[in-house]
Amino acid sequence: MLNIDCPWCGKRHETEFRYGGEAHIARPEDPAMLDDTDWAAFLFMRKNTKGYFAERWLHSHGCRRWFNVIRHTVTHEIVGAYKMGEKPPKLPKPAGGAK
Amino acid sequence: MVKYSIFTIARNALTGHKNWPKQWRSPEPKATYDVIIIGGGGHGLATAYYLAKEHGVRNIAVLEKGWLGGGNTARNTTIVRSNYLWDESAAIYEKSLQLWEGLSQDINYNVMLSQRGVLNLAHSLGDVREGVRRVNANRLNGVDAEWLDAEGVKDFCPIINISKSARHPVLGATLQRRGGVARHDSVAWGYARAADALGVDIIQNCEVTGIKREGGKVTGVETTRGDIAAKKIGVVAAGHSSVIAEMAGIRLPVTSHPLQALVSEPIKPVIDCVVMSGAVHVYVSQSDKGELVMGAGIDSFNSYAQRGSFHVIEHQLGACLELFPIFSRVRMMRTWGGIVDTCPDASPILSGTSVEGLYFNCGWGTGGFKATPGSGWCFAHTLANDAPHPLNTPFSLARFESGALIDEHGAAGVAH
Numbered sequence: 444m445l446n447i448d449c450p451w452c453g454k455r456h457e458t459e460f461r462y463g464g465e466a467h468i469a470r471p472e473d474p475a476m477l478d479d480t481d482w483a484a485f486l487f488m489r490k491n492t493k494g495y496f497a498e499r500w501l502h503s504h505g506c507r508r509w510f511n512v513i514r515h516t517v518t519h520e521i522v523g524a525y526k527m528g529e530k531p532p533k534l535p536k537p538a539g540g541a542k
Numbered sequence: 543m544v545k546y547s548i549f550t551i552a553r554n555a556l557t558g559h560k561n562w563p564k565q566w567r568s569p570e571p572k573a574t575y576d577v578i579i580i581g582g583g584g585h586g587l588a589t590a591y592y593l594a595k596e597h598g599v600r601n602i603a604v605l606e607k608g609w610l611g612g613g614n615t616a617r618n619t620t621i622v623r624s625n626y627l628w629d630e631s632a633a634i635y636e637k638s639l640q641l642w643e644g645l646s647q648d649i650n651y652n653v654m655l656s657q658r659g660v661l662n663l664a665h666s667l668g669d670v671r672e673g674v675r676r677v678n679a680n681r682l683n684g685v686d687a688e689w690l691d692a693e694g695v696k697d698f699c700p701i702i703n704i705s706k707s708a709r710h711p712v713l714g715a716t717l718q719r720r721g722g723v724a725r726h727d728s729v730a731w732g733y734a735r736a737a738d739a740l741g742v743d744i745i746q747n748c749e750v751t752g753i754k755r756e757g758g759k760v761t762g763v764e765t766t767r768g769d770i771a772a773k774k775i776g777v778v779a780a781g782h783s784s785v786i787a788e789m790a791g792i793r794l795p796v797t798s799h800p801l802q803a804l805v806s807e808p809i810k811p812v813i814d815c816v817v818m819s820g821a822v823h824v825y826v827s828q829s830d831k832g833e834l835v836m837g838a839g840i841d842s843f844n845s846y847a848q849r850g851s852f853h854v855i856e857h858q859l860g861a862c863l864e865l866f867p868i869f870s871r872v873r874m875m876r877t878w879g880g881i882v883d884t885c886p887d888a889s890p891i892l893s894g895t896s897v898e899g900l901y902f903n904c905g906w907g908t909g910g911f912k913a914t915p916g917s918g919w920c921f922a923h924t925l926a927n928d929a930p931h932p933l934n935t936p937f938s939l940a941r942f943e944s945g946a947l948i949d950e951h952g953a954a955g956v957a958h
Binding site for chain 1: 784794796843851943
């Protein structure tokens with residue numbers, strides 16, 4: 444069970460949240476100008492990082508606000524949470540064995 | 543290869559079973575291969591086997607970073623079925639089921655296929671309509687399927703609770719009688735032994751760390767045991783597909799999640815079929831040892847950790863007890879997680895890529911075990927001919943650009 448630090452409510456259990464996948468995927472400025480390859484890249488292609496990963500969470504059973512979290516996808520270590528539009532926290536030095 | 547039969551058992555009994563030969567060699571990697579398969583799970587080993595057997599390719603290596611079948615092949619709930627909704631899926635999963643039905647004879651290894659019937663429960667009017675629709679679709683595609691009402695479900699699986707007062711009452715179920723379970727380890731070991739006998743080099747403890755390319759074409763791999771050259775590379779790395787793709791500068795539409803399963807203490811035979819419910823998220827069967835084997839839905843977050851959160855198991859067991867009150871005092875023995883590579887449309891990818899000679903077989907998500915023989919068979923064809931077989935043509939990477947997705951979220955059952 445993850446303990447997630449909501450930027451508004453503080454640390455809560457994972458069961459209060461809903462996962463939103465990879466963070467910082469900007470919607471294209473002018474979708475009509477995209478070709479099929481670029482549209483597929485926006486819609487479907489994902490980083491799926493093994494290591495420190497920026498992801499979105501929704502505090503659905505709390506303040507109901509979206510925010511971002513930096514979490515390690517092998518150790519599940521959470522580096523920090525930050526509000527939408529804010530800069531992500533600095534990454535720590537990689538732990539032993541993790542990239 | 544020593545053929546396994548009652549006579550070899552008898553002969554080896556005379557020497558106290560001390561002289562059985564090793565089932566496969568552990569060769570040093572050669573400098574170069576025609577085809578390298580990355581990933582020594584069921585799908586990778588099946589690919590190597592069918593490449594050698596059906597297409598006459600003999601200079602093949604299977605590179606496995608750990609040990610054979612130690613990933614998802616060892617971590618699934620061993621369910622085999624082919625009752626998928628769409629024509630494309632029905633065709634490839636049915637091909638797989640047909641291969642399952644002859645597999646023990648084909649590879650001379652008992653994979654203990656037990657076609658005990660698979661129920662997929664319906665708990666709402668929507669589920670019922672979807673279930674009946676899928677039964678009809680299956681029949682049109684030549685896949686055996688039946689619709690059972692609640693009483694029929696109770697007849698088929700007497701311990702199930704069909705009370706109307708349940709939170710999610712059982713209103714009926716689809717039944718595929720040819721579905722069932724198989725012995726997961728035997729599948730990996732059997733394919734490994736059969737492939738090895740055809741000259742395939744199976745190299746364990748050999749992690750791929752880079753994909754070497756020249757002019758948009760693969761030339762080989764970098765590994766923890768040195769560089770190995772290859773004309774073609776087939777990546778069958780399940781949850782780690784994205785990691786390998788990144789080495790080759792390719793992006794995939796898959797995300798990796800933990801999928802948890804658990805077994806109970808062994809008990810006497812109590813359930814002789816497989817029961818699955820996509821709506822309340824649980825699936826149950828009983829192993830030959832007597833353990834109840836249960837699976838959950840995926841954990842929502844991305845992970846490569848082979849473990850998940852406890853609340854997923856709690857949720858799953860709550861659903862299980864509502865369906866089977868008789869299990870209320872059974873103790874659970876072990877839980878574990880595997881890393882599944884899920885696709886946006888819950889269908890797999892068996893496809894070439896923008897890099898010449900580099901092929902991916904991934905995205906099987908939560909349901910890869912049942913597809914092991916068919917997946918290997920189709921992927922072997924794709925690698926040998928540099929073109930997909932008609933069975934896997936629809937499962938190309940190009941579908942994410944064309945929009946011809948194959949949405950199997952319903953038939954994929956639990957998870958996603």
